[in-house]
Amino acid sequence: MTDARSHRRHERLPRTAKVIAAFTVVFFCLPFIGLLWRTPWTRLLDVFGDSTTRDALWLSMRTSITAAVISVFLGVPLAWTLASIPFRGRNIVRSLCLISMVLPPVVGGISLLFSLGRSGLFGRYLDDWFGFRFTFSSWGVVVAQVFVALPFLVLTVEGALRQADPRFTEAARSLGANSWYAFRRVTLPSIRSALIAGTVLAWARAFGEFGATITFAGNYPGTTRTLSIATYLSLESDPGRAMALSIMMIIISFVVLVSLRDRWLSPTDGARS
Amino acid sequence: MAASSLTDVFERMEADFETKNPDIDIVMVFGASSTLAKQIVDGAKADIFASADIAQFDELSTFVTGDEPTIFATNRLTILVKSGNPKAINGLDDLARDDVLVATAEEGVPIRKYTDRLLTAAGVTANFVTFEANVAGIVTKVSSGAADAGIVYESDVVGAESSVQAVAIPADVNITARYPIAALTNSTHLADARRFVDYVTSTSGRATLIDFGFGEP
Numbered sequence: 001m002t003d004a005r006s007h008r009r010h011e012r013l014p015r016t017a018k019v020i021a022a023f024t025v026v027f028f029c030l031p032f033i034g035l036l037w038r039t040p041w042t043r044l045l046d047v048f049g050d051s052t053t054r055d056a057l058w059l060s061m062r063t064s065i066t067a068a069v070i071s072v073f074l075g076v077p078l079a080w081t082l083a084s085i086p087f088r089g090r091n092i093v094r095s096l097c098l099i100s101m102v103l104p105p106v107v108g109g110i111s112l113l114f115s116l117g118r119s120g121l122f123g124r125y126l127d128d129w130f131g132f133r134f135t136f137s138s139w140g141v142v143v144a145q146v147f148v149a150l151p152f153l154v155l156t157v158e159g160a161l162r163q164a165d166p167r168f169t170e171a172a173r174s175l176g177a178n179s180w181y182a183f184r185r186v187t188l189p190s191i192r193s194a195l196i197a198g199t200v201l202a203w204a205r206a207f208g209e210f211g212a213t214i215t216f217a218g219n220y221p222g223t224t225r226t227l228s229i230a231t232y233l234s235l236e237s238d239p240g241r242a243m244a245l246s247i248m249m250i251i252i253s254f255v256v257l258v259s260l261r262d263r264w265l266s267p268t269d270g271a272r273s
Numbered sequence: 274m275a276a277s278s279l280t281d282v283f284e285r286m287e288a289d290f291e292t293k294n295p296d297i298d299i300v301m302v303f304g305a306s307s308t309l310a311k312q313i314v315d316g317a318k319a320d321i322f323a324s325a326d327i328a329q330f331d332e333l334s335t336f337v338t339g340d341e342p343t344i345f346a347t348n349r350l351t352i353l354v355k356s357g358n359p360k361a362i363n364g365l366d367d368l369a370r371d372d373v374l375v376a377t378a379e380e381g382v383p384i385r386k387y388t389d390r391l392l393t394a395a396g397v398t399a400n401f402v403t404f405e406a407n408v409a410g411i412v413t414k415v416s417s418g419a420a421d422a423g424i425v426y427e428s429d430v431v432g433a434e435s436s437v438q439a440v441a442i443p444a445d446v447n448i449t450a451r452y453p454i455a456a457l458t459n460s461t462h463l464a465d466a467r468r469f470v471d472y473v474t475s476t477s478g479r480a481t482l483i484d485f486g487f488g489e490p
Contacts, residue, residue, distance in 0.1 A: 110413070110417075113413070113417045113419060114417060117417055117418065117419045118418055118419050119355075119417060119418025119419065120417070120418075124418075135414075135419040135420075136374065136402040136403055136419070136420075214405070214406060214410070215410075215413070218376070218402060218403030218404075218405070218414065218419070218420075219379065219403050219404045219405065219406075220401070220402060220403050220404065224403070225404075232406070233379045233404070233406060235308070235311065236305065236307045236308055236311070236379060236380075236381040236382060236406075237307070237379070237380050237381030239311065
């Protein structure tokens with residue numbers, strides 16, 4: 001996109017839209033300003049450095065990245081299916097897979113507890129046969145995170161697949177590529193930015209997940225107490241600590257979102273071929 | 274605002290009270306006493322505060338003025354297990370077993386404070402697997418079978434579903450939780466608030482509390 005074009009687009013934007021946009025930005029900033037104002041800055045480094053925080057941060061990083069990777073493995077084939085095969089009941093299947101976006105996470109956690117929990121409908125067999133439990137284990141955290149994060153990836157990737165130009169994939173197919181090969185080498189690269197955006201969204205949702213995690217996996221230092229759980233529960237006993245942990249989460253999320261956007265998600269990226 | 278362990282009994286009392294006083298509409302907010310106290314300090318509008326522990330009133334007193342709190346109920350602790358007691362949990366000692374997964378609450382929540390005090394006195398190191406946000410979290414973990422046991426209030430067992438049962442803690446080691454209540458004097462409905470406090474502490478209020486598993490003050 002040339003400078004002249006971007007300039008023209010800038011001028012065409014009505015004033016009202018700009019005013020509302022500015023207001024929206026302020027709306028997003030206000031809570032952070034309030035938080036920064038109350039944060040006990042002198043304690044920040046102490047809280048960042050102590051071993052409880054490091055355990056929670058390390059657990060959050062491990063579980064949320066695992067959850068994002070699993071979401072890609074499970075979500076891309078699902079998005080592909082939803083985008084390309086017009087089977088009967090597709091809308092119902094899609095809604096079913098996206099419903100955890102709308103549910104209060106605690107409801108998701110309760111549902112997981114009664115299905116995959118230690119005495120749950122299916123979870124009891126995992127325990128009986130393999131001695132494996134999701135509850136009170138880091139894998140339980142991952143499952144809860146995948147449950148809430150997966151829809152973000154599916155939605156983003158499916159949307160991009162629907163808009164992708166099918167001619168390139170068809171050309172690859174006509175040249176003898178099988179459908180997996182064509183998908184991996186032609187279709188996926190063409191939706192690269194959407195795939196990355198979806199992965200980052202899923203990671204961010206997993207990183208911030210709290211309700212489903214504590215309900216399904218519980219809260220124990222080192223195995224299930226993620227940074228978001230630690231933040232919420234510190235509000236009870238030590239609000240200053242909770243604020244310091246919030247700052248930590250904001251910094252991490254902000255750095256990840258900003259750096260990934262700059263690197264891979266420039267606005268013109270999707271249009272390039 | 275009231276401690277989450279009061280949820281069932283206060284909802285009943287609210288209904289009874291509003292039938293007798295149709296001009297008053299009470300709105301109840303339940304949560305961990307510690308959370309509610311924080312919210313009140315941070316400016317949440319509350320006319321009445323009922324806590325599971327007098328400590329929260331001490332916390333409030335520097336920020337919010339209120340009537341002198343009255344102890345209106347007591348609650349004893351008990352061990353909550355799955356009904357039928359499949360793990361044969363008969364006392365506090367069993368909570369230290371490796372095959373018994375025990376749920377409790379996060380530090381700062383009154384039930385955790387009572388639990389720690391009880392276990393320290395009994396010399397038991399419980400096999401905790403999770404620190405829940407409030408008593409309701411403990412009950413959910415036990416009733417769903419995720420955990421085998423948890424220490425809760427006796428009134429929680431009365432309110433809980435049939436999938437759980439209680440294992441009594443001997444009276445000589447048990448701890449009594451005292452519930453204070455008071456109208457907060459910066460309330461915009463102070464007179465009405467005091468009427469409800471009077472109702473809770475009256476004989477008919479006390480009878481309802483006993484129905485729900487609470488003890489006399």
